Amino acid sequence: EDQVTQSPEALRLQEGESSSLNCSYTVSGLRGLFWYRQDPGKGPEFLFTLYSAGEEKEKERLKATLTKKESFLHITAPKPEDSATYLCAVSGGTSYGKLTFGQGTILTVHP
Amino acid sequence: NAGVTQTPKFRVLKTGQSMTLLCAQDMNHEYMYWYRQDPGMGLRLIHYSVGEGTTAKGEVPDGYNVSRLKKQNFLLGLESAAPSQTSVYFCASSNVGGENEQFFGPGTRLTVL
Numbered sequence: 306e307d308q309v310t311q312s313p314e315a316l317r318l319q320e321g322e323s324s325s326l327n328c329s330y331t332v333s334g335l336r337g338l339f340w341y342r343q344d345p346g347k348g349p350e351f352l353f354t355l356y357s358a359g360e361e362k363e364k365e366r367l368k369a370t371l372t373k374k375e376s377f378l379h380i381t382a383p384k385p386e387d388s389a390t391y392l393c394a395v396s397g398g399t400s401y402g403k404l405t406f407g408q409g410t411i412l413t414v415h416p
Numbered sequence: 417n418a419g420v421t422q423t424p425k426f427r428v429l430k431t432g433q434s435m436t437l438l439c440a441q442d443m444n445h446e447y448m449y450w451y452r453q454d455p456g457m458g459l460r461l462i463h464y465s466v467g468e469g470t471t472a473k474g475e476v477p478d479g480y481n482v483s484r485l486k487k488q489n490f491l492l493g494l495e496s497a498a499p500s501q502t503s504v505y506f507c508a509s510s511n512v513g514g515e516n517e518q519f520f521g522p523g524t525r526l527t528v529l
Contacts, residue, residue, distance in 0.1 A: 336513070336514030336515045337514060337515045337516075337517075339517055339518075346523075347522060347523070348420075348506050348508075348520035348521050348522050348523050349459070350520070351518070351519065354516075354517050392458075392459070396514035396515065397514070398514075401447065401464065401466050401472075401514065402447050402449075402464075402510050402513060402514045402516060402518065403464060403474065403514075404449075404461070404518060406458045406459040406460075407458060408457070408458040409458060
């Protein structure tokens with residue numbers, strides 16, 4: 306059974322204070338590891354897909370990395386508009402694209 | 417290009433009532449999914465479909481039924497609503513293959529009294 310654990314549950318940062326979110330996973334035959342952003346009252350918004358260990362992807366102040374056991378979402382010099390819940394999910398094996406999600410990290414960036 | 421849309425946005429039911437949630441996508445995706453999101457539980461898969469006319473059970477299917485009569489639509493039904501089904505429901509769609517990202521709708525907030 307695929308499992309995803311995210312930490313911390315909540316993270317408070319000052320504007321400009323860089324940090325990282327963690328996503329630990331176990332999956333049989335990783336097809337993809339996905340990061341989503343979710344704003345209050347809205348659906349998850351796709352950020353990145355990582356496919357193999359060592360892969361990295363960047364978008365503005367966000368950088369996602371992947372190892373065989375975990376993924377990190379690095380946030381560089383965050384701004385208040387980066388405040389959101391960040392969700393990690395995995396797709397594995399012959400799962401027909403089914404995603405197993407972690408519980409998310411609630412990020413709050415104070416000005 | 418509307419992406420994934422869901423109706424209704426909000427609904428309040430009494431215990432035992434029935435209702436259907438509608439999901440529509442205009443991206444010609446083969447796969448469609450229904451999730452529920454509860455505080456502290458994350459997103460959990462209810463049912464999914466890998467193509468028109470097909471459906472399959474996810475992690476938490478009890479109390480729900482689904483139908484995919486048209487490729488662009490995926491319906492989620494509650495035959496006899498229970499307070500435990502109070503949740504936010506999200507529909508998603510994706511291209512074929514587990515390596516493709518899912519696109520989510522805006523959600524339906526359901527309260528069962």
